[in-house]
């Protein structure tokens with residue numbers, strides 16, 4: 094019995110290692126670390142994307158009225174770099190009272206909108222690195238910077254005036270990332286650094302589970318599946334392949350037992 098078991102185990106090892114070897118050699122000798130690039134990078138129409146998700150109507154209306162939508166769409170069309178856009182919900186604009194956006198000039202409003210975008214595609218996983226190199230320049234220019242901190246998978250963003258987090262991943266496929274945020278980003282480059290002190294202590298409410306408000310969106314953002322859509326799918330397929338081969342190996346071993 095013991096020797097049979099050893100035989101089965103070694104048979105499985107041989108089959109498994111040969112399939113692992115086959116998989117290694119079968120994959121093309123690509124230098125790119127990203128597995129299985131999508132056949133053709135799908136063109137993402139940002140207007141369409143933002144009008145169905147959200148509600149992001151306020152942000153989209155601002156983008157259209159200032160024509161910043163063209164700048165962002167142009168960046169989204171650039172598949173080399175791509176774009177990352179942080180989109181405040183309509184409620185965030187309704188709640189934005191302290192420094193009001195109403196008296197901004199058209200140029201200032203454009204800058205505020207471009208302040209919500211980075212000229213590169215970043216998956217949520219890449220924000221761990223971005224937090225190490227904060228402050229990060231936005232599409233509004235060098236003085237318009239965002240600070241990122243990664244808190245066990247949740248991306249926090251600070252502008253000095255605004256402290257918020259990515260509450261949902263709306264779209265994250267290279268070259269276009271659109272993340273929902275809970276507040277409008279207020280730039281110091283326009284509103285100055287004379288920021289009124291916030292009375293609420295920052296870290297405490299985040300730890301209490303109930304104080305964090307509705308968490309359905311938060312959980313979505315934290316879940317690893319929303320961060321690695323394409324990659325995890327192909328990983329799942331290849332690991333399924335290994336398990337099916339393992340099952341074949343076991344049944345093969347069992348068949349040998351009866352010879």
Ligand SMILES: *[C@@H]1O[C@H](CO)[C@@H](O)[C@H](O)[C@H]1NC(C)=O
Pocket residue numbers: 138139140141166
């Ligand atoms: C994006 O979609 C909008 C609304 O459907 C349409 O008006 C616009 O022409 C599209 N833009 C491009 C660049 O295809």
Ligand SMILES: *[C@@H]1O[C@H](CO)[C@@H](O)[C@H](O)[C@H]1NC(C)=O
Pocket residue numbers: 136163164166167170
């Ligand atoms: C983006 O690409 C689409 C599809 O190729 C094109 O119709 C559109 O005019 C481009 N938009 C901009 C702003 O470059």
Ligand SMILES: *[C@@H]1O[C@H](CO)[C@@H](O)[C@H](O)[C@H]1NC(C)=O
Pocket residue numbers: 193195196
């Ligand atoms: C905006 O400008 C108007 C007229 O100049 C002024 O009355 C109002 O107080 C300003 N609002 C803010 C928030 O600065």
Ligand SMILES: *[C@@H]1O[C@H](CO)[C@@H](O)[C@H](O)[C@H]1NC(C)=O
Pocket residue numbers: 218219222
């Ligand atoms: C983070 O940076 C390191 C070193 O620069 C790099 O090796 C790693 O791939 C980066 N991780 C992500 C998720 O971009």
Ligand SMILES: *[C@@H]1O[C@H](CO)[C@@H](O)[C@H](O)[C@H]1NC(C)=O
Pocket residue numbers: 227228240251252253254
């Ligand atoms: C952003 O990070 C830099 C460097 O860590 C720091 O000096 C700066 O005060 C931060 N700004 C904000 C608004 O958190």
